[in-house]
Amino acid sequence: MSEPTFGFVSAETLPLFTDLYELRMMQAYANRDHNPRATFSLFVRDLPPNRGYMVAAGLEQAIHYVESLSFEDRALEYLAEQGFDDAFLERLAAFEFTGEIRGVPEGTPVFANEPLLEVTAPILQAQLLETALINQIGYQSLIATKASRMRDVIDRDGDGQRLIDFGSRRAHGTDAGMKAARAAYIGGFDGTSNVAAGEAFGIPVSGTMAHSWVQSFERERDAFEAFVAEYGDESVLLIDTYETVGGARIAREVADAADVDLRGVRLDSGDLPALSKAVDEVVPGVDQFISSGIDEYAIRAFFDRGGVGAGFGPGTALVTSADAPKVEGVYKLVAVERDGEMQPTMKLSAGKVTYPGSKTVRRTESDGQYAGDIVGLRDESLPGSEQLVPVIEDGKRVSELPDLDRIRDTATAKRRMLPVEHRRIDDPDPYPVQIGEKLRQETDRLRRTLE
Amino acid sequence: MSEPTFGFVSAETLPLFTDLYELRMMQAYANRDHNPRATFSLFVRDLPPNRGYMVAAGLEQAIHYVESLSFEDRALEYLAEQGFDDAFLERLAAFEFTGEIRGVPEGTPVFANEPLLEVTAPILQAQLLETALINQIGYQSLIATKASRMRDVIDRDGDGQRLIDFGSRRAHGTDAGMKAARAAYIGGFDGTSNVAAGEAFGIPVSGTMAHSWVQSFERERDAFEAFVAEYGDESVLLIDTYETVGGARIAREVADAADVDLRGVRLDSGDLPALSKAVDEVVPGVDQFISSGIDEYAIRAFFDRGGVGAGFGPGTALVTSADAPKVEGVYKLVAVERDGEMQPTMKLSAGKVTYPGSKTVRRTESDGQYAGDIVGLRDESLPGSEQLVPVIEDGKRVSELPDLDRIRDTATAKRRMLPVEHRRIDDPDPYPVQIGEKLRQETDRLRRTLE
Incomplete structure (x- = not known):
């Protein structure tokens, strides 16, 4: 006690x-x-x-x-x-x-x-x-079932998009955070953001940056420059802190000035299919990683509306199996x-x-x-x-x-x-x-x- | 690993x-x-x-x-x-x-x-x-919120009924099982069936018997007799393995023959408000403990329909906060x-x-x-x-x-x-x-x- x-x-x-x-x-x-x-x-x-x-x-x-x-x-x-x-x-x-x-x-x-x-x-x-x-x-x-449903939608309607578990913070306790990562991997996910689960189960771990990184600098541009200086071609920049398409432009300028091929950009809010198409025109060929409210229904809707994405980061809906939590x-x-x-x-x-x-x-x-x-x-x-x-x-x-x-x-x-x-x-x-x-x-x- | x-x-x-x-x-x-x-x-x-x-x-x-x-x-x-x-x-x-x-x-x-x-x-x-x-x-x-809602319904419509967390098996992992017990106690529950949570947090633990106890004997009567021989006045008998009102009758006969005041009976299936009233006529004054599908909505409906119960054992709906799992x-x-x-x-x-x-x-x-x-x-x-x-x-x-x-x-x-x-x-x-x-x-x- x-x-x-x-x-x-x-x-x-x-x-x-x-x-x-x-x-x-x-x-x-x-x-x-x-x-x-x-x-x-x-x-x-x-x-x-x-x-x-x-x-x-x-x-x-x-x-x-x-x-x-x-x-x-x-x-x-x-x-x-x-x-x-x-x-x-x-x-x-x-x-x-x-x-x-x-x-x-x-x-x-x-x-x-x-x-x-x-x-x-x-x-x-x-x-x-x-x-x-x-x-x-x-x-x-x-959770393996929930994950399998997302992978299945991608197999049918998508193009091999990556699926990364982003849910640990919203899981029902720490054990659920760990097991959701493992079960999602079984269901067809490619990795997890949960470092402890990576260590425990040998699952690939993956991560980008949070809004706090961007906000901690005076300007979005400064934040991107600092991140690119640190991670070079490995950089995935989160572009929606202030305005997504503008963020994409700044990301492109920063990458060009540093002579870096961005590994990707991440979109985390707004009308994701529409924004992803607009972003694709600004940074054509750069992988877009889509998070916020992702589940099998959202992925299907994203494809239906012609969204452009190389990967998804389901979180809450995955780890709580939100549409069927029990x-x-x-x-x-x-x-x-x-x-x-x-x-x-x-x-x-x-x-x-x-x-x-x-x-x-x-x-x-x-x-x-x-x-x-x-x-x-x-x-x-x-x-x-x-x-x-x-x-x-x-x-x-x-x-x-x-x-x-x-x-x-x-x-x-x-x-x-x-x-x-x-x-x-x-x-x-x-x-x-x-x-x-x-x-x-x-x-x-x-x-x-x-x- | x-x-x-x-x-x-x-x-x-x-x-x-x-x-x-x-x-x-x-x-x-x-x-x-x-x-x-x-x-x-x-x-x-x-x-x-x-x-x-x-x-x-x-x-x-x-x-x-x-x-x-x-x-x-x-x-x-x-x-x-x-x-x-x-x-x-x-x-x-x-x-x-x-x-x-x-x-x-x-x-x-x-x-x-x-x-x-x-x-x-x-x-x-x-x-x-x-x-x-x-x-x-x-x-x-x-979970504290979910528990608080159940306690609040009882404060308003009930009569101080006991609330015991029965959810560990359906929680999202072991950590959730533990924390649900703690959070439910904060929200106004009286105890938990989870022994590890009792040990970890000093929460009162509580438990009756499962259908397997009854089925492991040739007759329901044999099962009740053996349990009463072991636990005497502490016995809470699960009476719905075969037929609830009949189970109540056998429980009464077994208790009378052993000269034991049953601590209670448990109902775990069927039309709970109706059955509880029928059971109350068979074993008047014996505490009825109600489980299966219990949440704040079920408790309110139970009272609305005149159900007779001294306590409830919410499980899945509590620990997954099933109506709002995230x-x-x-x-x-x-x-x-x-x-x-x-x-x-x-x-x-x-x-x-x-x-x-x-x-x-x-x-x-x-x-x-x-x-x-x-x-x-x-x-x-x-x-x-x-x-x-x-x-x-x-x-x-x-x-x-x-x-x-x-x-x-x-x-x-x-x-x-x-x-x-x-x-x-x-x-x-x-x-x-x-x-x-x-x-x-x-x-x-x-x-x-x-x-």
Whole structure:
């Protein structure tokens, strides 16, 4: 409580990043000697508005979280203060994940009701993970999706424009700033302005200048001259501090006088498509970098109106996924051991379907495009390629996690395999996800026994 | 790059949580020998939709950030790889904030164009802070505001219902999960389900049970019996796993048989107001705790429809501020030293007003209610109480930061001083914020010189 808190969670407090009820249930599982093996599925019930797909992301952080879980003194002392009993705290002190995790590889398109992750372990262990796993996977998937939509608009209507994440300042906390940079890169961005994210994830970092640079000099011209003297051909000049087209003229004069080829100019306000055309006449051939209010809709409108730009810097709308800021990831018990066998289970809460049992997700292709998915019981024999890959078995990693550039390449390739009608940024056609015959029968059977 | 990243920023990488352009400008300020004293104002240009006020929050974390800034080897090595030069890196190695910070105390209502924070320091120092300060203040203020709106609806239409933050799993990353708990507490919540936030901030933690507890037993009755055997009078039973009113009946039977007074039941799905009334007939007098889709609008609707509840557990809508997920905090250069004097400065970017100069924010009262604010130049003589309090001078803390409970009390008292028409959760009347005469004249004068 006394140390400065930047809001981040340290290794020491990581196992406490969970809801109290998880720990209360765990204590009761332990004390009632009720610790059956259980399978939990992490999935979203509905895609966010205007999303025809989501891009799975965050598996690496989720796995690191599970592998790093360890209850040290600081956490145990706090839990003792909260009234947890000694026997349970001793059990926590020895906590180690010994179960199985299967996950959809990062960069893969996913759809409603498809598990992104399945955890099978003694319920006491699996229960603890709920809060942090949803947090890790949900946010990064939300942002990878948002980024993928922008890249897709450029693939279709643009000319390979660069996309740089400018959002750290407006992200919901520092962790979101970091993860948005990573997830945006997965979704097809080229870099980030966030230096810490560059360092942490090996993402290219990129940056120009702020209005404060220009204002700190008596004249815009002085500011440009000083910057060009420092950075030469690397200079990207922000030209909208006072008046954009005039700023472009001064930029050209300064560059000419210094015999420098500007790397670019940046526009950050006003009617961006119109201004970019006017600026292009003043500094033809100089790259224009467009920021302020950028998202997939703004990029499409920019192209529609004939805007001239070599790159975009989305910020707030990217990192908050502003048009759809929430994705309701859930982590539901779908199977539990009874009489020595894993039995599918489901709840009936009004208006919410949870398909029972551990799952398989199969994806079929036709002419190099995805043709549809089938979600079935794990042992159900179905066509198509399995999307859920074993990552941890008996508590040990059984597959390498790919590096970020490979994830990004995968995401690009897989996005392009998704038929274009499911990629529309508004009103996309729903992608066909069927329920396997065995899963459907099991769901009906269970519903009858429960009603 | 190689260590597990939970997305958080460590003390070692904290100074890199900034945009690359800040560091590029800093290097150029250093190398061009252009390091004038500068004042930056942090404010929002517009309140988010349906907000008549915001609640300032995050100052404590912002100040801790500034006080902790130190460039160590890991950060310096990364910056060397990015091409920063040795002289500049040496300067960073010696970096220490020596300037002044004034801030609006946490828990205070604030309005558009009012500085929440002002930083005055050599521009090289002040520039670095932009990204992290906006991030720290923006998100917590957004969530404290959202929480305050829920508490305000209960103050008006309810009966002192408890509010517990249930949102960690759906927050944008772990840091947001932590800070949402803190900010919600400031805004008037009673606790959080996030155990790490409880530990970090001393917030009361609270939790019941999940559907998985119920499903892990063969029958709902078995699940309730086991929980009641463990927790006795402390038990809060989740009754909607199969059918809510039936669940309430079983809860009553189990409690009666065990001779236990249930602490409560929880409802998490369906038509909550209607179900709560039906449940109240089955377990009269037992506290009902209501979750699923809760925000200020849902709480108002719950009361309007006669729902019976002793507490609410807002989650996703709280921590993402779902109806208004972004607040565009900016950090603008408003004054810069020229010829030995601080000179007001402003930019003219289309459609965006930035008032020049270091400011005073004065708040006037009438009959114990806030009557209006005046934003003026710092040396302008104006009526009302100053909202910007000196926190750091010459790099040293000059005032204690209040503890969280005091901040929360302050927030409650100040919220109630805001006339009710500015607190409406939709379409609130705008609170009157005037611009002081001297500031207005200075703005006009500068605009003329720049146009």
